Amino acid sequence: MNSQELLYIIVIPICWLLFxxxxxxxxxxxxxxxMSYFLYSSWGLGFLGILVLGSLLNYWLGLCxxxxxxxxxxxxxxxxxxxxxIALKYLPAIMPLLRRKSIxxxxxxxxxxxxxxxxxxxxxxxxxxxxxxxxxxxxxxxxLYMAFWPTVLSGPICRLSTLLSQFRKTSKPLTDDVxxxxxxxxxxxxxxxLGQILASGVHxxxxxxxxxxxxxxxxxxxxxxxxxIGYGFELFLNFAGYSHIVIGAARLFAIHLDxxxxxxxxxxxxxxxxxxxxxxxSFWIRDYLFLPIAMLRPGKWWRSFSLVVSMVVFGFWHKxxxxxxxxxxxxxxxxxxxxxxQELRRRMNWRFSRVIIEPASWSITFGAICxxxxxxxxxxxxxxxxxxRAAVSLVTYSGxxxxxxxxxxxxxxxxxxxxxxSAGLLRRGHGRVLAIPQELRFALYAAAVYxxxxxxxxxxxFIYSKF
Amino acid sequence: MNRLLQxxxxxxxxxxxxxxxxxxxxxxxxLTYGAPFWGTYNDQILYMRDNIGKWGRPGARYKEWQxxxxxxxxxxxxxxxxxxxxLGASExxxxxxxxxxxxxxxLERKLNEExxxxxFQVVNAAYAGETIGTATxxxxxxxxxxxxxxxxxxxxxxTYVSLPPTTEATAAGDPGGTEPKxxxxxxxxxxGGRLRSLLKEALxxxxxxxxxxxxxxxxxxxxxxxxxxxxENVIRFQGDLTKLVRALRDQGVEPVxxxxxxxxxxxxxxxxxxxxxxxxxxxxxxxxxxxIDMEKRMNDAIRNVAAGKHVLLIDAANEIPPGRMYFADxxxxxxxxxxxxxxxxxxxxRPLINSQLREEAFER
Numbered sequence: 001m002n003s004q005e006l007l008y009i010i011v012i013p014i015c016w017l018l019f020x021x022x023x024x025x026x027x028x029x030x031x032x033x034x035m036s037y038f039l040y041s042s043w044g045l046g047f048l049g050i051l052v053l054g055s056l057l058n059y060w061l062g063l064c065x066x067x068x069x070x071x072x073x074x075x076x077x078x079x080x081x082x083x084x085x086i087a088l089k090y091l092p093a094i095m096p097l098l099r100r101k102s103i104x105x106x107x108x109x110x111x112x113x114x115x116x117x118x119x120x121x122x123x124x125x126x127x128x129x130x131x132x133x134x135x136x137x138x139x140x141x142x143x144l145y146m147a148f149w150p151t152v153l154s155g156p157i158c159r160l161s162t163l164l165s166q167f168r169k170t171s172k173p174l175t176d177d178v179x180x181x182x183x184x185x186x187x188x189x190x191x192x193x194l195g196q197i198l199a200s201g202v203h204x205x206x207x208x209x210x211x212x213x214x215x216x217x218x219x220x221x222x223x224x225x226x227x228x229i230g231y232g233f234e235l236f237l238n239f240a241g242y243s244h245i246v247i248g249a250a251r252l253f254a255i256h257l258d259x260x261x262x263x264x265x266x267x268x269x270x271x272x273x274x275x276x277x278x279x280x281x282s283f284w285i286r287d288y289l290f291l292p293i294a295m296l297r298p299g300k301w302w303r304s305f306s307l308v309v310s311m312v313v314f315g316f317w318h319k320x321x322x323x324x325x326x327x328x329x330x331x332x333x334x335x336x337x338x339x340x341x342q343e344l345r346r347r348m349n350w351r352f353s354r355v356i357i358e359p360a361s362w363s364i365t366f367g368a369i370c371x372x373x374x375x376x377x378x379x380x381x382x383x384x385x386x387x388x389r390a391a392v393s394l395v396t397y398s399g400x401x402x403x404x405x406x407x408x409x410x411x412x413x414x415x416x417x418x419x420x421x422s423a424g425l426l427r428r429g430h431g432r433v434l435a436i437p438q439e440l441r442f443a444l445y446a447a448a449v450y451x452x453x454x455x456x457x458x459x460x461x462f463i464y465s466k467f
Numbered sequence: 468m469n470r471l472l473q474x475x476x477x478x479x480x481x482x483x484x485x486x487x488x489x490x491x492x493x494x495x496x497x498l499t500y501g502a503p504f505w506g507t508y509n510d511q512i513l514y515m516r517d518n519i520g521k522w523g524r525p526g527a528r529y530k531e532w533q534x535x536x537x538x539x540x541x542x543x544x545x546x547x548x549x550x551x552x553x554l555g556a557s558e559x560x561x562x563x564x565x566x567x568x569x570x571x572x573x574l575e576r577k578l579n580e581e582x583x584x585x586x587f588q589v590v591n592a593a594y595a596g597e598t599i600g601t602a603t604x605x606x607x608x609x610x611x612x613x614x615x616x617x618x619x620x621x622x623x624x625x626t627y628v629s630l631p632p633t634t635e636a637t638a639a640g641d642p643g644g645t646e647p648k649x650x651x652x653x654x655x656x657x658x659g660g661r662l663r664s665l666l667k668e669a670l671x672x673x674x675x676x677x678x679x680x681x682x683x684x685x686x687x688x689x690x691x692x693x694x695x696x697x698x699e700n701v702i703r704f705q706g707d708l709t710k711l712v713r714a715l716r717d718q719g720v721e722p723v724x725x726x727x728x729x730x731x732x733x734x735x736x737x738x739x740x741x742x743x744x745x746x747x748x749x750x751x752x753x754x755x756x757x758x759i760d761m762e763k764r765m766n767d768a769i770r771n772v773a774a775g776k777h778v779l780l781i782d783a784a785n786e787i788p789p790g791r792m793y794f795a796d797x798x799x800x801x802x803x804x805x806x807x808x809x810x811x812x813x814x815x816x817r818p819l820i821n822s823q824l825r826e827e828a829f830e831r
Binding site: 002003005439441442443447449450454 | 476479480481483484485486487488491492495658661662665666668669670671
């Protein structure tokens with residue numbers, strides 16, 4: 001645990017007590033904004049300054065667009081936001097590579113925490129205004145929308161239309177909100193702790209982090225699959241766990257945030273996967289990037305091109321590097337291939353039994369998605385190629401060099417995930433909902449707090465915080 | 468009535484919450500370290516006690532600290548080779564280093580790397596809180612068990628802030644005369660310890676310093692506070708160290724003295740006040756500047772003994788850079804610090820060891 005996390009643990013209950021006593025929505029908004037700014041300032045006062053300036057600029061751009069929604073004004077907003085993002089996030093990262101003295105000062109700039117997330121929120125506000133959505137936030141509401149403490153650091157990326165009405169509610173948080181919030185936080189803590197086990201392993205130096213850092217030579221096909229599936233789950237447990245905590249924390253204040261994950265590894269096609277994984281970002285890309293580009297021209301090839309471009313931007317949003325470019329390109333091509341396959345099936349009128357096609361589609365999708373994580377995690381392009389070569393070379397499938405404990409942990413997590421989610425789906429299908437007595441609920445909260453907070457003095461850093 | 472019931476259920480929930488936290492901590496300790504589920508589990512299970520003080524319980528383990536069958540931290544002794552015993556206190560025993568990276572282990576690795584074979588064995592015969600007096604009294608037993616050729620003495624000088632019993636008084640208590648005392652078994656909240664370490668990690672330095680200042684002020688009321696330790700304490704330290712050196716030579720072991728290194732720079736402007744206050748918490752009777760003064764005077768005393776008794780001196784106090792990279796607190800090493808200390812010792816010991824090896828080769 002670090003100082004910031006401790007600050008959140010102290011500040012949230014105090015603010016919740018104050019919040020639940022306030023009846024006027026303006027006072028509540030002021031409280032939430034002060035709390036958000038206070039918590040954000042713990043990452044650096046300069047960062048807070050940039051966030052406030054960015055928010056004021058976008059509010060002003062929004063006012064201009066509301067008065068006269070013209071493409072020129074929208075472009076001004078897009079250019080302003082993208083310039084800020086490039087200057088504060090991408091230039092400091094690529095400066096050491098360019099070695100240009102004239103712009104070398106950028107290398108020393110620290111990127112404000114969560115800038116990639118709140119810039120997209122600002123852009124979605126401008127796009128929605130341009131499209132004629134009836135959004136009239138006060139300055140206070142807009143500042144809160146940009147700085148709202150649960151989402152400002154790593155999303156989910158919200159839309160103003162979702163939050164505005166909730167910011168104006170006067171009802172106090174219900175017992176149901178608190179219970180649901182605590183449930184979500186507990187689930188999130190347990191998930192991140194599980195992700196931590198995958199990262200660090202049950203024995204020191206036998207986790208995924210150590211494997212990626214040391215990159216042992218002679219990796220075999222089974223090793224690569226173990227690593228990529230394990231990393232896919234580590235990332236999922238880490239990010240989905242974090243999203244649970246964020247959604248739960250907002251729910252304590254009776255604010256419902258959009259979901260960010262919906263059983264992504266149950267997807268049976270790449271396009272379905274992207275409606276289930278990091279949903280707030282993929283829907284943003286779909287609504288504000290893919291659809292506007294795709295609608296510029298008719299034609300299948302243009303549509304496919306738009307898909308690839310959107311996914312490359314998706315990759316670059318994470319980090320300006322060749323590996324993330326390839327990761328985005330890989331997913332763009334997967335989506336195009338899937339569309340081609342669907343069209344071919346339609347044209348040829350191929351019909352397959354669901355018993356065959358669904359498991360086959362799931363296996364191919366799951367395998368392809370997991371293999372893609374190679375580009376997301378490895379340190380160099382040559383490491384990625386080494387792993388992919390091992391995965392496709394059948395002669396390497398005779399043995400393994402990675403420790404058995406890693407295989408055991410990965411298999412356990414994968415089986416537990418699919419088992420738990422399937423059981424939940426079956427129960428829901430039968431109309432049964434698991435009712436937990438209050439006392440048992442407290443016991444579960446305690447277990448979650450222990451596993452997620454007390455067990456490891458130094459918890460694993462949240463992976464998405466670096467994007 | 469309904470409201471009362473609701474409050475009662477909340478209180479019950481809170482009790483359940485705390486009990487489950489404790490249960491989780493105990494299960495975690497049991498699974499990770501094989502700790503007893505019900506009994507006491509703290510660092511005291513590493514030790515046995517007699518009239519002299521504490522000594523290592525053979526084969527004991529507390530978290531990552533594991534003692535061998537002789538009750539010393541580290542692996543079992545191998546037959547043969549040149550043995551070096553490290554005498555000292557918690558700095559030598561190792562508190563913050565990754566297991567296996569405390570300086571005696573690092574020293575052994577370095578010496579063997581240079582020798583090109585497993586020639587040297589370094590035995591860590593130190594315990595947290597060990598004084599020169601107790602080390603002197605236990606010397607016979609240590610020599611019988613380890614048969615060392617050299618003894619590296621890295622004394623913890625802070626035990627002389629208030630005068631410890633004289634070596635003679637310590638010797639009067641016969642370790643064989645009484646049964647070793649077992650640690651007392653009493654209930655302890657294991658969650659509490661975890662919360663404390665979590666807070667230590669999370670609280671910003673400024674807050675921690677303020678808290679320590681407040682704690683120190685509270686403790687100051689119970690003691691007569693000194694600006695510096697009296698000369699009598701330094702003389703006693705020097706006397707005890709001389710006796711230990713003599714006792715070692717009497718047993719045929721060549722002593723090596725090492726000055727005491729700390730996290731504090733020579734320039735007072737660079738002192739880490741938070742660390743200084745942490746140190747003071749253990750000895751509230753001495754003002755903060757008094758610790759730096761004590762270190763200087765005690766290290767001079769070590770140098771005097773080394774010069775007077777013609778003992779090899781390794782000046783770790785001047786060799787190890789101050790600061791948090793090498794020190795996890797006021798005087799205990801990080802893994803990086805232990806590595807630097809081992810390098811410093813290996814460099815210092817090399818001429819002595821080489822000349823002995825040459826003599827032995829010549830005699831053969």
